[in-house]
Amino acid sequence: MSSNVVFFGWNRSIPGREQMSAAHFQEFSQYLADLQKKGTLEGFEPVFLDNHGGDLNGFFLLRSESTKLDQMIASTEWMTHVTRAQLHLEGSGYIRGATGAMVMERMNLWTGLLLA
Secondary structure: OOOOEEEEEEOEEOOOOHHHHHHHHHHHHHHHHHHHHHOOOOEEEEEEOOOOOOOOOEEEEEEOOHHHHHHHHOOHHHHHHHHHHHHHEEOOEEEEEOOOHHHHHHHHHHHHHHHO
C-alpha cells in the first residue's frame, strides 16, 4: 500500500549543539524547497509544537507521490541530512504515512479486515 507523506520529527537539540541545529534547519528547509521546485515534492511544512512535556517537539511534513518519496529517501542527499540530524537532535527520525484519499484506502482495508 502506498503513502503520500514523510513525517520527519525530533525531540530537541542536543545540549551544546543548538547552533548546529539552527544552521541545519535552514539548510534542510532550503533542500526541501529545492526538491519542491524540481517537482519531487508537492509541498512541505515545518511545525513546531507547543510545550507539552512530550518527546516530539517539531516535525516536517513532506507531501508527494509515493514513487517520488521512494526516490527521495533512497538518495544520498536525504540520508546525509538524516544522518546530520542525528548528530545534533535527540529523537530524530522519519516515517512514511498517508493523508487525504489514501487514508480512506487504509480505513477501508482496516474495516474490511474487522468484518472478515
